[in-house]
Amino acid sequence: MEQKIFEGLKVVEYSNLVSAPYCTKLLADLGAEVIKVEKPGVGDEARKHGPFPNDISHPEQSGLFLSLNTNKLGITLNLDTTTGRDILKSLLKDADVFVEDNAPEHMEELGLDYDSLEKINRRLIMASITPFGQSGPYRDYKAYGINCAAAGGVSIGVGHPDREPLALPLSQGGYQAGVNAASAILIALFAREKMGEGQHIDISEVAVWAGLHVGVYVLTFIYIGVTGIRRGTHGGYFIYPNEILPCKDGYILLNCPQLAQWVRLLELMGNPEWTKNPRYRNRRAMHEEYPDEANALWIPWLKEHTYEELFQLCLEERIPLAPIYTISDLVNHPHLKERNFFVDLEHPRAGRLKYPEGPCKFSKTNWQLERPAPLLGEHNEQILCQRLGYSKEELIDLEKAGVV
Amino acid sequence: MKYALEGYRMLDFGTAWAGPQVGQVLADMGMEVIKVETRTRLDGSRMGRPIMGEDAAGGDEGKWPDMQPIFHGINRNKLGFTIDLKQPKAQDVIERLIKVTDVVLDNSAPGARARLGLDHKSLQAIKPNIISISLTGCGESGPLRDALVYAPLIIAHGGLQSIIGYPSEQTPMQVMFAYGDCNASIHGVFAVLAALWHREKTGEGQHIELAESYAVTNLLGEAIMDYVMNGRTMKPQGNRHPHMCPHNAYRCKGEDKWVTIAVKTDEEWKNFCKAIGEPDWAKEEKFADMDNRLKNQEELDKLITTWTINYSPYEVMDILQKAKVAATPVMNIEDQYTDPHYRERETYVEVEHPLVGAETLYTTPLRLSKTPGDIRRHAPSLGEDNDYVLGQLLGMSKAEITRLEEEKIIY
Numbered sequence: 001m002e003q004k005i006f007e008g009l010k011v012v013e014y015s016n017l018v019s020a021p022y023c024t025k026l027l028a029d030l031g032a033e034v035i036k037v038e039k040p041g042v043g044d045e046a047r048k049h050g051p052f053p054n055d056i057s058h059p060e061q062s063g064l065f066l067s068l069n070t071n072k073l074g075i076t077l078n079l080d081t082t083t084g085r086d087i088l089k090s091l092l093k094d095a096d097v098f099v100e101d102n103a104p105e106h107m108e109e110l111g112l113d114y115d116s117l118e119k120i121n122r123r124l125i126m127a128s129i130t131p132f133g134q135s136g137p138y139r140d141y142k143a144y145g146i147n148c149a150a151a152g153g154v155s156i157g158v159g160h161p162d163r164e165p166l167a168l169p170l171s172q173g174g175y176q177a178g179v180n181a182a183s184a185i186l187i188a189l190f191a192r193e194k195m196g197e198g199q200h201i202d203i204s205e206v207a208v209w210a211g212l213h214v215g216v217y218v219l220t221f222i223y224i225g226v227t228g229i230r231r232g233t234h235g236g237y238f239i240y241p242n243e244i245l246p247c248k249d250g251y252i253l254l255n256c257p258q259l260a261q262w263v264r265l266l267e268l269m270g271n272p273e274w275t276k277n278p279r280y281r282n283r284r285a286m287h288e289e290y291p292d293e294a295n296a297l298w299i300p301w302l303k304e305h306t307y308e309e310l311f312q313l314c315l316e317e318r319i320p321l322a323p324i325y326t327i328s329d330l331v332n333h334p335h336l337k338e339r340n341f342f343v344d345l346e347h348p349r350a351g352r353l354k355y356p357e358g359p360c361k362f363s364k365t366n367w368q369l370e371r372p373a374p375l376l377g378e379h380n381e382q383i384l385c386q387r388l389g390y391s392k393e394e395l396i397d398l399e400k401a402g403v404v
Numbered sequence: 405m406k407y408a409l410e411g412y413r414m415l416d417f418g419t420a421w422a423g424p425q426v427g428q429v430l431a432d433m434g435m436e437v438i439k440v441e442t443r444t445r446l447d448g449s450r451m452g453r454p455i456m457g458e459d460a461a462g463g464d465e466g467k468w469p470d471m472q473p474i475f476h477g478i479n480r481n482k483l484g485f486t487i488d489l490k491q492p493k494a495q496d497v498i499e500r501l502i503k504v505t506d507v508v509l510d511n512s513a514p515g516a517r518a519r520l521g522l523d524h525k526s527l528q529a530i531k532p533n534i535i536s537i538s539l540t541g542c543g544e545s546g547p548l549r550d551a552l553v554y555a556p557l558i559i560a561h562g563g564l565q566s567i568i569g570y571p572s573e574q575t576p577m578q579v580m581f582a583y584g585d586c587n588a589s590i591h592g593v594f595a596v597l598a599a600l601w602h603r604e605k606t607g608e609g610q611h612i613e614l615a616e617s618y619a620v621t622n623l624l625g626e627a628i629m630d631y632v633m634n635g636r637t638m639k640p641q642g643n644r645h646p647h648m649c650p651h652n653a654y655r656c657k658g659e660d661k662w663v664t665i666a667v668k669t670d671e672e673w674k675n676f677c678k679a680i681g682e683p684d685w686a687k688e689e690k691f692a693d694m695d696n697r698l699k700n701q702e703e704l705d706k707l708i709t710t711w712t713i714n715y716s717p718y719e720v721m722d723i724l725q726k727a728k729v730a731a732t733p734v735m736n737i738e739d740q741y742t743d744p745h746y747r748e749r750e751t752y753v754e755v756e757h758p759l760v761g762a763e764t765l766y767t768t769p770l771r772l773s774k775t776p777g778d779i780r781r782h783a784p785s786l787g788e789d790n791d792y793v794l795g796q797l798l799g800m801s802k803a804e805i806t807r808l809e810e811e812k813i814i815y
Binding site: 246257 | 477642668725749
């Protein structure tokens with residue numbers, strides 16, 4: 001049996017949707033014990049999100065919830081009750097890591113902010129993930145994924161110049177915040193080895209976009225005055241071609257920063273007459289001033305080929321062209337099959353489904369998707385009775401009282 | 405201890421963006437990251453229009469390697485070391501360096517990696533517990549291993565590009581930032597830290613293979629589920645959300661000014677209507693609940709625009725946030741640079757650079773309360789720290805170093 005990096009690491013999660021669940025999933029899939037705390041009855045909001053088989057909403061069959069909560073133990077606690085909070089605190093007393101994505105004000109009201117929790121467990125590492133962070137004038141602002149992408153400076157560059165800017169789809173900001181929180185947790189684990197204490201990690205989804213994704217552009221803004229561009233299917237930087245183009249059965253994306261790459265592609269096309277026209281030899285002008293005109297010259301050639309054909313041709317000739325693969329292309333792709341990228345997992349209510357293995361491969365301690373996402377409250381007895389010492393009768397009373 | 409990762413060392417053979425950004429995040433937290441380069445073949449990120457001055461053409465030829473803005477942002481806190489790996493005598497120097505290194509990173513093509521002796525097997529022969537990480541477009545093996553990728557191609561291979569666009573159009577839209585690169589490097593950071601943790605516990609190193617395209621696919625669980633459950637292949641949805649409405653970017657006063665508004669609950673909808681002055685259209689049945697709003701969202705979006713068009717994005721944010729409704733401006737870099745929240749959170753900091761003077765870099769978004777990261781140093785100029793690496797780390801004499809420089813091994 002392969003070793004697990006985070007075997008023995010105790011993580012507690014109280015959150016919804018994407019960012020914190022993705023953070024703890026990264027730890028769970030490498031062996032950490034993750035106890036996911038959900039609201040009784042309703043559970044994580046992701047249980048309502050879907051997609052669902054045949055579009056019939058069911059809290060145990062939501063694709064988003066299932067894909068984000070593999071390997072976790074699930075308990076229900078009502079943190080609006082004192083007893084509920086006490087039970088959580090007794091879990092946190094022995095935990096290494098606590099991850100949450102609630103409004104800072106709310107956590108303070110519940111007495112579950114870091115300053116309070118540090119008192120019951122000095123070694124606790126607490127990661128808080130919010131749109132704007134734990135401080136600042138927008139700390140208590142409401143922001144969903146689309147709002148974070150806008151404020152993060154990433155939407156401005158996506159879409160037609162005269163139409164609404166687009167956020168990246170499917171909660172990408174949540175994943176970005178989650179993986180950075182996970183890295184920060186590991187950094188805090190290293191620090192804890194040396195100083196014997198935990199600390200508070202403050203991750204702002206907006207700051208992740210603004211720093212790691214578009215932060216480099218602050219220099220070109222200050223020195224050259226560039227504030228960013230939105231160009232539809234045309235790329236922003238580089239030189240022609242930097243284009244999304246149609247072909248016979250879909251679309252391709254082509255980037256030829258080196259002239260030699262573009263020349264090889266023109267050769268594949270049989271060096272058409274228009275390549276002799278000086279207007280179509282000025283790659284900077286073609287990129288900045290008339291890309292549509294340039295594209296029109298050879299789209300007919302593209303339309304004679306499927307994206308797979310074009311990709312294979314360009315692969316041989318070392319031309320940077322990529323097929324714009326659809327989800328169905330990827331799930332059925334022989335390359336991904338060979339890499340064992342999709343893992344089959346059986347879930348008691350949702351059945352057999354496919355899950356991406358992970359963001360990379362470790363040669364010695366690879367990701368292990370052993371258990372599907374927990375049913376709501378599935379591990380209440382295991383955690384509250386076996387671990388915390390409540391009797392079965394007491395558990396029933398807690399459930400009746402709406403605490404669990 | 406001042407920095408959480410002090411005492412660890414990475415050899416960064418990365419080029420362009422994805423490779424080097426891994427080391428940046430770790431260097432911000434105190435890891436010693438040595439950027440290995442050579443003058444014989446300047447990396448693309450050392451070329452291009454310089455930060456100051458007008459010599460774009462010269463920059464394209466590599467005349468201003470120490471004045472590249474993107475290089476400065478991504479490579480701050482690192483040490484600069486130059487060595488020509490193609491020279492046989494360079495092998496001995498690199499071997500000695502690997503012996504005192506914890507992590508080796510590269511993003512070269514699989515064939516090149518083996519030729520340079522940077523494949524895991526070769527590294528392990530020199531240092532048995534070495535951790536190595538390679539970033540490639542589609543993986544180190546298999547039919548796609550030679551696929552050339554830049555950031556936009558990564559998200560094309562990864563499936564994300566196919567779902568970015570307007571529902572009214574067939575063609576996808578380009579992404580104007582390097583999401584494919586950044587996503588890969590951010591996951592690379594996590595993987596390196598995890599492997600280091602494992603080594604500390606067990607003494608065992610290992611190899612991490614990060615295929616940039618599939619680090620993106622890993623984030624598309626929702627779309628994969630819809631295909632597996634229902635046989636549906638997701639298409640671009642614009643700014644639409646299955647359970648929120650309104651949910652879009654709305655045009656504001658001014659040139660290309662937009663605000664995003666998102667409403668999830670009926671309570672938020674009531675607050676929104678009140679905040680915008682209870683217009684008659686807002687009271688209509690067809691907008692009364694979420695299901696109806698979702699059915700009529702195109703019409704609703706047009707009506708909302710008749711309100712937002714009178715205000716600046718910041719004014720809209722102010723009005724709606726007071727009513728506890730999610731709204732933010734679509735910011736460009738100038739907005740971000742001047743924004744009061746960004747400023748208070750110290751999103752940008754000025755760092756002294758010997759050639760540029762004070763330059764503005766972004767700070768790390770990984771905020772730790774007791775062991776924060778920081779920017780101690782500018783991005784290195786070519787070979788800036790050769791003396792430290794050869795003299796202090798490897799204990800070479802000045803004479804030895806001079807000889808290596810004369811032979812253009814250190815070059």
